[in-house]
Amino acid sequence: MGTADFTFGLEHRTAGATLFLLLSGELDIWADEELAPRAARLIxxxxxxxxxxxxxVTFLDAGGLRLLLGIRQRVARRQGTVRLIRANGQPHRVLRLAGLAGEFDVIRGEPDDGVGQGPAVPAGGPAA
Known part of the structure; x- marks a missing residue:
């Protein structure tokens, strides 16, 4: 039915009480379908x-926005906060054009505190 050639990825790590989700590649509807359940388990x-x-992240469209909004909604239900870091280029333009840049705490550029640095931990393989 599908292919093993994923064009996106999700890794995670923790630092103190913070969960870092490192997204990569093309965040589209396929990425939303595959990554949303993994992100939900982590959160x-x-x-x-x-x-x-x-x-x-090299590409963000409505499916990727849905993924980000779903994560934000799930975290909000737990009275948590979501920050987007290093939201530059095409992903930042899409957030801005969709009117969603104000819905997140968006930090452009490089993180300045080094928190969460270290080896990434895979968030799981493709869904069966």
């Missing part, structure tokens, strides 16, 4: 503060 079991790193 459901851990932290009220989530930082989403968009540095390696």
């Amino acid at each position: 459901g079991s851990v932290r009220p503060e989530v930082v989403i790193d968009l540095h390696h």
Whole structure:
């Protein structure tokens, strides 16, 4: 039915009470379908503060926006916060054009505190 050649990825790491989600590649409807359940499991079991790193996101469309909004909604239900870091280029333009840049705490550029640096932990393989 599908292909193993994913054009997107999700890794995670934690630092204190913060869950860092590192998204990569093309965030479209396929990415939303595959990554939303993984993100939900991570958020459901851990932290009220989530930082989403968009540095390696090369493409963002309505499906990717749905993924980000779904994460924000899930975190908000747990009275948590979501920040987007390194939201530059095309992803930042899409957030801005969709009128969603104000819905997130968006930090452009490089993170300045080094929190969450270190080896990434895969968030799981493709859904069966």
